Amino acid sequence: MAPRLLSIPAAALDVDRRTVYRFIAAGELPVVDLRTGPARSRVRVLAASLDDFINSRAVAHLRAAADQDRVPPYAKQEGTEPRTSGS
Template sequence: MCETLLSVPHVAQILDISRRSVYRYISSGELSVVDLRTGNERSRVRIPSRDVHELVRRRTAAWPRAELSPTHTCCGEVRRHAEDNRKGNMPYLRKLASGNWQATVSNHTGERFTETFPLRSQAREWGLDQEAKLRRNAYQDPQAGKIKFGEWHDRW
């Protein structure tokens, strides 16, 4: 077996995302891991490079406007621009102190949209739906209809 194993910080650097996002990909099953710990020491998780390339390939297919740049390589293969990997990948879910779940989605400019639900599955479903709408350019800001035209005109 001659496959390259990458550390979590290295994968985060390659994809130009946070280590937290790498762990989200791991927990969602999009990246597999090899645990190299021995005994009672800390976990030493490594990610097969083929899984990183497969993740980029899957995400590239889901984002039709993405263009490849031959200037960035990872293990001899072409990878996408960093800004394409950072934005619009997946909704962020968190449990609030009230027990409700909050889903947060970011568009390509970094603007965040959040919604709160009583169930995690509802928050995840909403987030995935909003991400799909963003990819199809069919997203409508929920705040867009809350201002009257005259008020908007005065602000303009």
């Protein structure tokens, strides 16, 4: 089966396409470049790469929440304790 290629608008899902281009520029989301001429580039995102990207970010978010016991980062500053309702 041939790999499924997505246009940038199709890969954007619920975010602005500029956000997708930022992930591509940062090297976080790999693309396939289908050149149509010397000065023109037409990039496509592999559907499998998009799935991997989404899964890697979701797992990292869940792992971070579990590591922090759901305490916001600002409450975990050195030398401070999270406030309780009785304080």
